[in-house]
Amino acid sequence: MMPDSSRSTIFALSSGRPPAAIAVIRISGPRAGAALEALGVKIPAPRQARIARIRDPESSEIIDEALALWFPAPNSETGEDVAELQGHGGPAVIAGILDALSRIDGLRMAEPGEFTRRGFENGKLDLTAVEGLADLVSAETEAQRRLAFRQMKGQLGDRAEAWRERLVRALALVEARIDFSDEADVPEDLVGPALAIVQELRDEIATALADGRRGERLRDGLVVAIAGPPNAGKSTLLNRLARREVAIVSPYAGTTRDVIEVHLDLGGYPLTLLDTAGVRETGDPVEMEGVRRARERAAAADLVLWVTDASAGKSDAPTPDLAEAGRAVPVWQIRNKADLVRSMDAEMLRTMGNASGAKIGAASAAESTPRRRGGAQAATQAGRSRAALASAVNINESRNPSLSTGILSDKTSAYKNEYGVSFSSEDEFILSASEGLGLDRLMSRLSSFAATMLAGAEQSLVARARHRDILAAVQHILNGALDRSWSTGGEEELLAEQLRQAAMELGRLAGRVDVEDVLDIIFRDFCIGK
Numbered sequence: 456m457m458p459d460s461s462r463s464t465i466f467a468l469s470s471g472r473p474p475a476a477i478a479v480i481r482i483s484g485p486r487a488g489a490a491l492e493a494l495g496v497k498i499p500a501p502r503q504a505r506i507a508r509i510r511d512p513e514s515s516e517i518i519d520e521a522l523a524l525w526f527p528a529p530n531s532e533t534g535e536d537v538a539e540l541q542g543h544g545g546p547a548v549i550a551g552i553l554d555a556l557s558r559i560d561g562l563r564m565a566e567p568g569e570f571t572r573r574g575f576e577n578g579k580l581d582l583t584a585v586e587g588l589a590d591l592v593s594a595e596t597e598a599q600r601r602l603a604f605r606q607m608k609g610q611l612g613d614r615a616e617a618w619r620e621r622l623v624r625a626l627a628l629v630e631a632r633i634d635f636s637d638e639a640d641v642p643e644d645l646v647g648p649a650l651a652i653v654q655e656l657r658d659e660i661a662t663a664l665a666d667g668r669r670g671e672r673l674r675d676g677l678v679v680a681i682a683g684p685p686n687a688g689k690s691t692l693l694n695r696l697a698r699r700e701v702a703i704v705s706p707y708a709g710t711t712r713d714v715i716e717v718h719l720d721l722g723g724y725p726l727t728l729l730d731t732a733g734v735r736e737t738g739d740p741v742e743m744e745g746v747r748r749a750r751e752r753a754a755a756a757d758l759v760l761w762v763t764d765a766s767a768g769k770s771d772a773p774t775p776d777l778a779e780a781g782r783a784v785p786v787w788q789i790r791n792k793a794d795l796v797r798s799m800d801a802e803m804l805r806t807m808g809n810a811s812g813a814k815i816g817a818a819s820a821a822e823s824t825p826r827r828r829g830g831a832q833a834a835t836q837a838g839r840s841r842a843a844l845a846s847a848v849n850i851n852e853s854r855n856p857s858l859s860t861g862i863l864s865d866k867t868s869a870y871k872n873e874y875g876v877s878f879s880s881e882d883e884f885i886l887s888a889s890e891g892l893g894l895d896r897l898m899s900r901l902s903s904f905a906a907t908m909l910a911g912a913e914q915s916l917v918a919r920a921r922h923r924d925i926l927a928a929v930q931h932i933l934n935g936a937l938d939r940s941w942s943t944g945g946e947e948e949l950l951a952e953q954l955r956q957a958a959m960e961l962g963r964l965a966g967r968v969d970v971e972d973v974l975d976i977i978f979r980d981f982c983i984g985k
């Protein structure tokens with residue numbers, strides 16, 4: 456496609472929010488060169504930086520001294536003439552240059568993603584690369600960056616194109632059979648070799664799809680929902696893991712209503728932590744909605760941290776209904792407020808652990824502990840018990856394996872939690888969110904969980920639902936073609952039509968067909984100036 460000379464010329468600030476040391480302003484379109492001249496800037500040699508004074512097109516007042524660059528069409532990011540100005544990054548400087556540009560004939564401010572969109576329209580990059588670029592700009596962790604960069608460089612796009620070419624080859628064989636069926640020098644069996652190609656393709660696409668949704672998970676981040684009864688300390692735990700006061704903590708049950716999201720980077724892997732409303736029966740319509748959202752998000756999460764108050768009896772935990780979700784969400788049991796369970800009261804721990812063979816490690820109770828305390832008494836008790844907890848949860852972790860697996864000594868035991876989902880003692884954590892004790896083990900288990908779930912995800916071909924949907928549709932068509940017997944002959948037209956459809960579907964990945972709706976969705980997420 457040739458750049459369209461009748462198009463408007465667009466400009467935008469392409470660098471980040473001012474003030475900054477440098478601001479990059481880009482101009483793309485047929486009048487990019489004229490725009491430079493209107494600003495009093497001589498057009499530099501292609502791809503060579505040149506110092507230039509930027510002047511107001513009407514008053515000739517100097518607005519800034521900047522570096523100017525020139526990328527003539529078609530060798531630019533948009534495929535059009537592109538000029539780039541690198542000026543000083545102050546708000547007034549930027550406003551002055553943008554204002555001057557807007558007063559030049561045929562120029563207008565770019566819409567979000569419009570530079571990339573022009574690049575796509577001029578064949579500079581295909582749709583999967585556009586998506587990769589969008590992901591690269593919004594990548595928050597190292598693994599996300601790698602996946603996005605590979606997508607941008609054609610990890611899926613090149614593969615899809617190769618698949619499409621092979622489909623077209625299979626189609627050509629079938630069409631040859633149709634067109635020359637009467638001629639003697641055309642081999643009888645062209646359908647067989649065509650189907651062999653189809654079978655190979657079907658298998659390769661099946662392999663790409665059977666990736667445990669790693670690519671999508673990496674792109675979106677693993678979702679870990681903190682859920683449990685009211686006042687168990689869910690928000691306190693979220694704040695601890697996020698290392699900042701994100702959620703409101705209060706002694707009033709029913710504090711959290713909306714779902715609160717925090718993004719964590721665990722060794723390069725993205726993890727979205729959700730704090731949710733305490734799950735209980737309530738008549739308050741607002742809290743009810745909070746509970747509904749909590750259940751919905753927990754059911755859709757990759758992992759649930761089910762937080763309970765270890766100082767309360769087990770009966771405090773309502774029976775959650777994650778099992779209704781129809782899929783097994785892994786659930787880790789978090790016994791919080793262990794600081795209130797002074798010195799690991801033996802009897803209580805047995806109740807909490809619901810395990811017949813639960814044993815307590817070295818730091819067992821010297822005194823018995825009332826199950827509940829309130830106010831100032833709790834504070835002093837908590838203070839005194841801190842040392843005991845520290846020795847039980849942290850320091851003894853290395854020395855005492857029974858404590859390092861939570862409160863249960865038998866590592867191999869499997870239990871059913873309140874969801875009816877099996878868990879082992881490995882999935883049980885005893886900690887104090889407010890005192891910050893016992894969190895290291897939880898953090899390191901979260902890190903390994905993320906690493907296990909997302910290992911190798913950077914190499915995934917499928918990074919979005921759009922990719923999966925299209926590949927699944929192609930696979931469906933190819934399965935249909937392979938399931939049928941074509942040996943009787945005379946039905947090659949039908950087979951040809953199926954292969955044509957499959958090729959067209961694949962073409963949608965790169966953005967060859969019905970692209971407008973998809974483009975609008977993708978570019979909506981772009982920032983202006985990209």
Ligand SMILES: Nc1nc2c(ncn2[C@@H]2O[C@H](COP(=O)(O)OP(=O)(O)OP(=O)(O)O)[C@@H](O)[C@H]2O)c(=O)[nH]1
Pocket residue numbers: 684685686687688689690691692703704705706707708709710711712731732733734791792793794795837886887888889890
């Ligand atoms: N002693 C003790 N108190 C805690 C601990 N964690 C939280 N708390 C206290 O428990 C109360 C409730 O904490 P939140 O974090 O608001 O509990 P939540 O589960 O988010 O409560 P809702 O949002 O109302 O469901 C607050 O007073 C916290 O200070 C802990 O480990 N030990």
Ligand SMILES: [K+]
Pocket residue numbers: 685686704705706707708709710711
């Ligand atoms: K609360």
Ligand SMILES: [Mg+2]
Pocket residue numbers: 689690691702703704710711730731732733
């Ligand atoms: Mg809360």
